[in-house]
Amino acid sequence: MFNKNSVxxxxxxxxxxxxxxxxxxxxxxxxxxxxxxLKGSVKTAGYLEVGERANVTADVAAKEARVGGExxxxxxxxxxxxVTSSAKLFGDIEAAFVSIARGAVVKGKCSxxxxxxxxxxxxxxxxxxxxxxxxx
Amino acid sequence: MTNIYIYDQELSGRRYQKLLxxxxxxxxxxxxxxxxxxxxxxxRLESALKDELAKKPKTIxxxxxxxxxxxxAGLIAGTRIPLGIIPIGSxxxxxxxxxxxxxxxxxxxxxxxxxxxxxxxxGQHFFVCRAVITAxxxxxxxxxxxxxxxxxxxxIEAVNITGDEYGYLGAQPLADDGRLNAYILKTEKSLLRKDxxxxxxxCKQLEIVKGAIKVELDGASEIKxxxxxxxxxxxxxxxxGKDRKF
Numbered sequence: 001m002f003n004k005n006s007v008x009x010x011x012x013x014x015x016x017x018x019x020x021x022x023x024x025x026x027x028x029x030x031x032x033x034x035x036x037x038l039k040g041s042v043k044t045a046g047y048l049e050v051g052e053r054a055n056v057t058a059d060v061a062a063k064e065a066r067v068g069g070e071x072x073x074x075x076x077x078x079x080x081x082x083v084t085s086s087a088k089l090f091g092d093i094e095a096a097f098v099s100i101a102r103g104a105v106v107k108g109k110c111s112x113x114x115x116x117x118x119x120x121x122x123x124x125x126x127x128x129x130x131x132x133x134x135x136x
Numbered sequence: 137m138t139n140i141y142i143y144d145q146e147l148s149g150r151r152y153q154k155l156l157x158x159x160x161x162x163x164x165x166x167x168x169x170x171x172x173x174x175x176x177x178x179x180r181l182e183s184a185l186k187d188e189l190a191k192k193p194k195t196i197x198x199x200x201x202x203x204x205x206x207x208x209a210g211l212i213a214g215t216r217i218p219l220g221i222i223p224i225g226s227x228x229x230x231x232x233x234x235x236x237x238x239x240x241x242x243x244x245x246x247x248x249x250x251x252x253x254x255x256x257x258x259g260q261h262f263f264v265c266r267a268v269i270t271a272x273x274x275x276x277x278x279x280x281x282x283x284x285x286x287x288x289x290x291x292i293e294a295v296n297i298t299g300d301e302y303g304y305l306g307a308q309p310l311a312d313d314g315r316l317n318a319y320i321l322k323t324e325k326s327l328l329r330k331d332x333x334x335x336x337x338x339c340k341q342l343e344i345v346k347g348a349i350k351v352e353l354d355g356a357s358e359i360k361x362x363x364x365x366x367x368x369x370x371x372x373x374x375x376x377g378k379d380r381k382f
Contacts, residue, residue: 013336014337015305015334015336017320017322017333019322019324020285020320020322020333021283021284021286022283024282024283025282028338036335
C-alpha cells in the first residue's frame with residue numbers, strides 16, 4: 001500500500017554525522033555512513049562508509065566498505081574493501097577483495113577471503129595471507 | 137453511527153464562513169453530513185468529545201490545522217474510530233496524507249481507511265508526524281542500547297511520517313513500519329559559511345538522558361521536561377487520500 005522502499009539513496013539507512021558520538025553495539029541491515037565517532041562494534045548487511053574525519057574504535061563487519069578515516073579494531077568485509085589514502089587502520093583486515101591507496105596507514109594482518117560457498121563446511125577459505133605494514 | 141465534525145476555534149470568524157458553508161453543502165450532497173462541534177477559546181476538547189467517543193461515532197473529522205488534527209489523533213488513538221481531516225490553511229499532516237481542502241470531502245466519502253503508527257512522548261502526549269527536540273549538548277539512548285551524544289546546540293527530530301520534501305538523509309520514514317526515524321541536525325560553522333550536518337538513525341524508542349530544552353509536537357504544541365519518545369504501531373486509524381506521500 002505504501003512505498004515500502006524505506007532505505008535511502010544508495011541503500012543508506014544510518015548516518016553518524018560529524019561532532020556526533022555513538023557508543024554501543026550497532027547492528028543494522030542497511031547502509032551506514034560514519035562521519036563522526038563510534039565506539040563499540042558495528043555490523044551491517046549493507047554498505048559501510050567511514051569518512052575522512054571519522055574516528056571508529058570498534059570491530060567492523062559489512063558487506064562492502066570504503067574507509068577513509070581512522071579505524072581501531074578488526075575489519076571483516078564480505079565483498080570489496082576500498083581503503084583510501086587518508087585512512088588509518090589499526091587492526092586485522094579480512095575481505096574478499098581489497099584495494100589500498102598510496103598514503104594509507106594499515107597496521108595489522110590482511111587476509112583475503114575465498115569463496116565461502118565453495119567450501120564444504122561453509123567456513124571461508126583463506127586464499128592468501130599477507131602482513132601489510134604502514135605505507136607512510 | 138454518525139460523523140462528528142470538530143471545527144477549530146479559529147474558524148469562528150466571518151473570514152471562513154463562506155468556505156465552511158461550501159464544505160457543509162458538499163458533505164451533505166455526498167451523504168456524509170454529521171454533528172458539528174465548534175470549539176470556543178475556553179472549550180476543552182477532551183470533555184467536549186468524551187460522550188461522543190463513548191457512542192462510537194462512524195468518523196471523527198478534524199476541520200482545521202495541525203494543532204487540532206494532532207490533538208484529535210491523540211484522543212482517538214486506540215479507539216479504532218477513523219480520523220478524517222478537512223485541512224483549513226497549511227497542514228503538514230494533511231499534506232502527508234494527501235488531503236487538501238479541495239479534495240477533503242471526496243476523500244472522506246471514499247473512506248480509504250488505514251492503520252498507522254503514532255508517536256508518543258512520556259506515555260501521554262501524541263504526535264502524528266514528528267516531535268522536534270531543541271537541545272544543548274544532548275545525550276540520547278536509542279532502543280535502550282546505543283548512546284548518542286552531540287556537542288553544542290542541536291535539533292533532534294523524531295519522525296513518524298512525512299512527505300519526501302524535507303531533505304532528510306537515510307531511510308524515508310514510513311507510517312506503518314513500527315519505527316521512528318531520528319535525526320540530529322547541527323549547524324557546523326566554518327570560516328566562510330555555515331553548514332547543517334545531519335545524522336540519521338532508526339529506532340523504536342529514544343530516551344533523552346540530558347540536554348533537552350523543549351519538545352514541539354507536530355509544529356503545534358510544546359512540552360517541557362520530556363524524557364521518552366516512542367512509536368506505537370498501528371494505533372491510529374485514518375482516512376487518507378489517494379495521493380498520500382508515504
